[in-house]
Amino acid sequence: MPNWGTHFFFRFEEKDHWKILSGDAVYPFSIPKERACSWNFVHEFRGYLEKIFPVLADGVPRKLAILGSTLFLSFVNYTGLTIVGYVSVALGVISLAPFMRIQALQKIDPIMKHMKTAVEQEKEDEEISIYLRITKAVKLNVKKSDNIRNVKELLHDKEGIRVCLQQLFSEDNRLMDGWKLVDYGICNNSTLHAYVEDLVPDPVILCVKRSYAEGTFTVTSWIYDTIQDVKSRIGAKEGTNTDEFSLIHEGRFLEDDKILAFLNIDDGSTVHMVLIPRDKFLISIVMPTYEIVQIEVKATLFVRDVKPVIQIKVGQSMDDMDLFCGKQKLEDQKEIYLYDIKEDSLLQVVSGTIQIFIRKLCTGEIIMLDVHRHYLVKDVKSMLLNKLGIPVHLQLLFFAGKYLADSRDLASYNIHKDAILYLDICNYTENPTHSDWTAA
Secondary structure (H helix, E strand, C coil): CCCHHHHHHHHHCCCHHHHHHCHHHHHHHHCCHHHHCCCHHHHHHHHHHHHHCHHHHCCHHHHHHHHHHHHHHHHHHHHCHHHHHHHHHHHHHHHHHHHHHHHHHHHHHHHHHHCCCHHHHHHHCCCCCCCCCCCCCCCCCCCCCCEHHHHHHHHHHHHCCCHHHEEEEECCEECCCCCECHHHCCCCCCCCEEEECCCCCCEEEEEEEECCCCCEEEEEEECCCEHHHHHHHHHHHHCCCHHHEEEEECCEECCCCCECCCCCCCCCCEEEEEECCCCEEEEEEECCCCCEEEEEEECCCEHHHHHHHHHHHHCCCCCCEEEEECCEECCCCCEHHHHCCCCCCEEEEEECEEEEEEEECCCCCEEEEEEECCCEHHHHHHHHHHHHCCCHHHEEEEECCEECCCCCECHHHCCCCCCEEEEEEECCCCCCCCCCCCEC
16 A cells, blocks of 8 residues: 555655654654664654654664554554545634634624623513604684684684694794784695694693782693793683783793793692783882872882882881781782782881880899880880889880980880880879989
């Protein structure tokens, strides 16, 4: 049988390490050393191996090498081309492996991208809602003077769509119920866009307080309604145009194009209706001296801002004064429209309570009293009677070295907060004058 290794590796048998792959190079292990020396090839091979593996020159290592090479070459010779095929396939796989890996990664990467975790898969399975806009052309015969509300009612009559569910738009502008078609420049053969809500939201009941009349009333709206929508309903009830009044909620004017949801106005909220043309109006003020003056105010003024107006008008300090509307005291931090103050309303100025101190001359004892500056001196003496049990006609009061007459009020003596009055007790049984008293 021909040695296939010689034919296959013949071209490499003179090239360094390839010599050991040739059958003729490995087989001479079994040739005696004295014969091998006559063969130039065998001599070269043995010299090559002895340089690399000196141990194979003699002894047991040489015998083991002969046995191993004999078994290996016998196996190769008997299997023939089969082993060549296996080796070729193995070498081909090894050489192509890097390219196969690159191609495989290109296929695997998109697959990995589509692999989802359990949480991501659960999110994908979550149920969501989507909304579809279905367009249908409906022809309506209207007048240019018709308002948007009329158009919605015509659409309701023709298509059965509830007015409260309709939203009309023209060139991305939402059309307000109280406005007319001509106001939006809508002419013959114009196309409007109608959007219909699929669910009816819960109604929002608003309580409306008027600044020009007693009592309140309610209007029904929806959370997505604009302030203009609300004003249209209020105007319809009151017989007033929407441009003649404004709405106020929690101290701020409401913009017409904002919706109730945006402004956090919910069911049961109270809005105040303030007339715009009479933004300024006259009210009457009754002073502690019963003098009546008139001042001009705005509905949005705070009570604390009204007091300086009164002070300028009458030339009297309002620092310790309170304002009353009827029996209700007006709080400084609130706007006057919250008290339904309107044209020709009557307010009363009442001196605010101040603390004063009464020092008894005989004992040095100090008594504290809460009084109004419009109190008469005799009113203060009555308070001392209740506290100390001293008869009024025996009390003598002094302030800043002056005797205080019973018929005059505290303000006339410029008695202010934390002022100290001095109390003396008269020996006489009847009221003295400042010239005929003696101290006890």
